[in-house]
Amino acid sequence: MNSISPTLTGGHLQRGTPIPPQSAANGYDQNWYPVCFSTDVQKDKILGSEFMNGRVIVIRGADGTAQVLSPYCRHLGADLSDGEIVNGAIRCPYHHWRYNDAGQCIATAVKDSPPADARLFRFPTRETLGFIWAFNGEEPLYDVPQFQLPEQDLIMRREFSVLTEKDHFVPYSNSSDIQHLMAVHHIDLDVNPEEVTISPHGMQYVQTMTIPGMGQLKQEVRVFGTNCLIFMSEFMGRPVYQMSAGKALPGNRTLSSLIVATPKSSGAPGEDEMIDIALTEGLKFGNRLFSEDTLIMKNLSFRQDMLTHSDRMLARFLGYVRDYPRTSIACDMIS
Template sequence: METKMTDETLANEAAKPSRLVDARGRGTKIEFRGEEEFHACWYPVALSSEVERGSLIGAPFLDGRVIVYRTSDGIAHVRSAYCRHLGADLSVGRLVNDTVQCPFHFWRYDVAGSCVDVPAGDPPPPYAKLFSYPTAESLGLIWAFNGETPLHPAPHFEQSEAALVIEAYRNPLPMKVESSIVFLNSFDLQHFRVVHGMPIEVDLDRVTEHEHTLGYEARVSTPEFGEVVQDRRLWGVNTVTIASETGGRKFYQLHSLCPVENHATQGFLVSATPAADFAEDDSARALLAQSREYALRLVNEDAPIFDTLSFRRDNLTASDRFLAFGIQYIRRYPRAHPGRELIR
């Protein structure tokens, strides 16, 4: 079901802070989630390039650790990292015939996450099973969904990957803050204007919500690209994709956030442009480089702010109508943590 964000909704949300503010205090502390839960989103856990066929790596995820590996069929898998025997980190082990072999006693787990071999000769315990996250691969990233069943497809661009040149990379500056607070920047028009030097206009009547994603058009002036129209899509409460055009060439960007501790976030970034004539087109190559510089500029300007932020909803103003809506959108977003007992 598709719903629109109306002016009445925004006006109501922007008006709330005036009733909450105490002149002697700092306003309302916003808790977007509890300590034992995270939002039910697709989270990027690794770059596709980091996980070759037959390889196995470990990655911090939510408030624990997972393994990410690729079997001989090329399919990526994300599972809880600790052996169900004595808790050895399976990322220190290896893949043997598409099974994960523990480094401690060589117990092996199959593609369903079940223990299938105990070299000591004992039958595998029936409950010796890893937690398996729904896994997807798109835009040069391996994604894990925090939940039993995904609420929407993994983030992607409107154009097929086969028609694009894609560069995926990590934000070199992890931030000491909850990921959804960083994501709230997507609604913070004041921030874009003053911190990033990007005048931005959003037609709030045309913001739509559908299946746990939001869509809106932003008219932005950037130092890198000049005046552009951005088709923005917000996936869950951690990922933004942007489609734009400059100089007659389309380009795409993604910024996605993965919680790697209770209050620490690793960002992943993607830049892409149509592959047609890319090898012979220096302007396309330059556009990708420019897109990367643009993305890194934004995250570098934000990192010291988020590393020191003590987030409260306090004195919002009329310019914060979209931000007020974003706060409510994140607060009502579904939460889960089905793998909590096995990833820690």
């Protein structure tokens, strides 16, 4: 169970071992991160956005495909989000160096040959569920998070506004933290830690939750990386999917998305009203959990210290987090 007791060293008590913070020095988890809404990125425009230890830019290529790139010109470091798209290329505002959507410098304003190594870092990028996602690494280690039903068969509502002043794994540890769910959120949770399937980049298990005002729900839970959770359950007799995924921000902060989805209406009488209730209640529930944790997360000094029997599930999650791969390959390019 990885229980860690305080030790007496040099006459001083010590708490348990911290999990190293996400940083350029320690690396960032190799996750798919939601960078922005799809609708935020218009053709022939450059969007700048905070990400990990710095910033990125998001563009659409000539075919409309989104791409996330490091933001600083390889000449003298101008922020390319202050530039323009000219003839399909990203043009730096400072000296008008131009980059294609793969991040390669293709021209300078004075006709000097672009240096061969003048390229931006190109994050693996996917667009799905109304978001543009970037993977921290050169190649994705797993598929971008998806629901079990195809996106085109679902009706969804989404938000991207919950800011937590902690690394992403901290708020997402809540789904495994039985004591926290009971004490703060008044949710009874039944899950067998021995029946959790753990892979190098994900977890999967089934749990039963009894939620005030909603009753008992049996949920299939999928964990993607260390920053994304998907829950599948039934509400009012229809499948309902809930996802939350966090974007790593400078200063060890996390901006979380909330997505609630259910199958599109078949046109049956009263079904549209039922869908509206399911989506409304799903978003309300997710926001309530984050809201109840706001002050806790702000002042929390998280360490894995002394755990008890009820923390067996939490211990499995934290062990998974400690073993999770990180990289700082893009960190100098975006800061």
